[in-house]
Amino acid sequence: DRFSSPSDNKLFISERFNPLGYIKWTSKPASRMFCSWTLLPPRLKSVEGELCLITGAGGALGRLFALEFAKEGAQLVLWDCDTAANEHTARLARDLGVKVHAYTVDLSKRENIYEAADRVRAEVGDVTMVVNNAGVVAGRRLLDCPDELLERTLLVNCHALFWMTKAFLPPMKARNHGHIVTIASALGLFTTSCVEDYCASKFGAVGFHESLALELQAENQGGIKTTLVCPYIVNSGMFAGCEISLIPPLEPLYTVQESMKAILGEQQMVCIPRLIYIPFLARLQENIFLICSHFCEQTAAMGGKPGNISLHGRRQVHAAVHQQDRDQSDLNSA
Numbered sequence: 095d096r097f098s099s100p101s102d103n104k105l106f107i108s109e110r111f112n113p114l115g116y117i118k119w120t121s122k123p124a125s126r127m128f129c130s131w132t133l134l135p136p137r138l139k140s141v142e143g144e145l146c147l148i149t150g151a152g153g154a155l156g157r158l159f160a161l162e163f164a165k166e167g168a169q170l171v172l173w174d175c176d177t178a179a180n181e182h183t184a185r186l187a188r189d190l191g192v193k194v195h196a197y198t199v200d201l202s203k204r205e206n207i208y209e210a211a212d213r214v215r216a217e218v219g220d221v222t223m224v225v226n227n228a229g230v231v232a233g234r235r236l237l238d239c240p241d242e243l244l245e246r247t248l249l250v251n252c253h254a255l256f257w258m259t260k261a262f263l264p265p266m267k268a269r270n271h272g273h274i275v276t277i278a279s280a281l282g283l284f285t286t287s288c289v290e291d292y293c294a295s296k297f298g299a300v301g302f303h304e305s306l307a308l309e310l311q312a313e314n315q316g317g318i319k320t321t322l323v324c325p326y327i328v329n330s331g332m333f334a335g336c337e338i339s340l341i342p343p344l345e346p347l348y349t350v351q352e353s354m355k356a357i358l359g360e361q362q363m364v365c366i367p368r369l370i371y372i373p374f375l376a377r378l379q380e381n382i383f384l385i386c387s388h389f390c391e392q393t394a395a396m397g398g399k400p401g402n403i404s405l406h407g408r409r410q411v412h413a414a415v416h417q418q419d420r421d422q423s424d425l426n427s428a
């Protein structure tokens with residue numbers, strides 16, 4: 095059994111919970127609904143024969159992703175700005191018997207991404223899976239941080255997602271087949287202090303990912319899967335040595351194996367550990383409230399049924415009350 099762990103035999107509703115699923119609920123037949131919310135363990139797909147591009151492949155998680163995809167039999171395209179680290183990952187993956195193509199790419203430069211994408215298409219072929227994993231953090235207090243470092247975080251963690259998708263999605267759409275994975279962070283769902291650049295970029299990544307997933311769904315491109323990965327602090331890589339007293343950092347291999355389960359299970363999102371779903375769900379509840387408010391407002395605008403409390407109506411009441419207050423104060427001052 096791939097990625098077996100002691101918890102594999104237990105059934106956790108949070109594991110199967112699919113946050114974009116509530117939209118599916120309203121639009122898809124009961125069978126699909128059941129699949130999104132089922133308690134049954136997911137079937138893991140095969141990636142044998144897929145061409146999988148991993149960014150940041152020389153880094154802690156990127157290297158482990160490359161090795162896990164290699165074990166699964168995928169052909170690899172590895173991107174990183176650190177040539178030596180990337181080549182090292184490539185050698186380790188080749189030792190597992192798969193074809194590996196390593197490229198030195200600076201993801202903070204749009205033209206660099208487009209040029210490298212053209213080279214990959216010409217030299218290797220159409221990429222069918224993209225794992226947007228590369229990431230950076232300025233790691234300094236906002237007011238002490240050079241502007242360029244702050245900008246770089248947004249360029250690498252967020253803007254690069256636009257250019258990667260523009261470069262690699264079209265052939266996927268032509269075949270209605272592919273998979274785009276976004277390695278975001280728990281800090282794309284809620285915030286903590288002193289990481290303004292990182293939070294801004296990861297919130298951007300989460301928003302980008304959700305919107306793309308909905309766009310593909312609206313365009314009936316169900317053959318193109320998307321997975322959002324939101325890990326807590328990992329005991330390696332960019333946050334190595336960073337600890338919070340309550341919860342110990344995650345082990346990198348555990349993080350990547352949990353991510354692989356979600357990717358191969360075609361899950362739309364995974365929070366690692368599950369505790370991270372709690373602040374996420376708190377936000378989701380807020381969003382549902384906003385959608386309901388919007389719906390009430392539209393109902394009112396369409397001449398909603400008596401008894402409906404509409405925000406639109408309430409706003410008119412507020413405006414009338416304010417007008418009365420102003421009239422009263424004019425009277426007082428006269």
Ligand SMILES: NC(=O)C1=CN([C@@H]2O[C@H](COP(=O)(O)OP(=O)(O)OC[C@H]3O[C@@H](n4cnc5c(N)ncnc54)[C@H](OP(=O)(O)O)[C@@H]3O)[C@@H](O)[C@H]2O)C=CC1
Binds near residue numbers: 155202226329331
């Ligand atoms: N580690 C953690 O605690 C957590 C990490 N994540 C996310 O996981 C992902 C991987 O993180 P992790 O493995 O820890 O990070 P690492 O720093 O270990 O690896 C990131 C890799 O990306 C490369 N990279 C950085 N900038 C660029 C660029 N402009 N162009 C190309 N490659 C670049 C880095 O190269 P170089 O070393 O030369 O900069 C490095 O090889 C990131 O998106 C991160 O935000 C999410 C939650 C927690």
Ligand SMILES: CC1=C(/C=C/C(C)=C/C=C/C(C)=C/C=O)C(C)(C)CCC1
Binds near residue numbers: 279281284325338
């Ligand atoms: C709010 C919150 C927590 C704090 C989480 C933090 C501070 C996460 C930091 C994550 C990082 C640095 C990710 C990097 O990508 C806990 C302790 C899980 C408990 C549940 C609520």
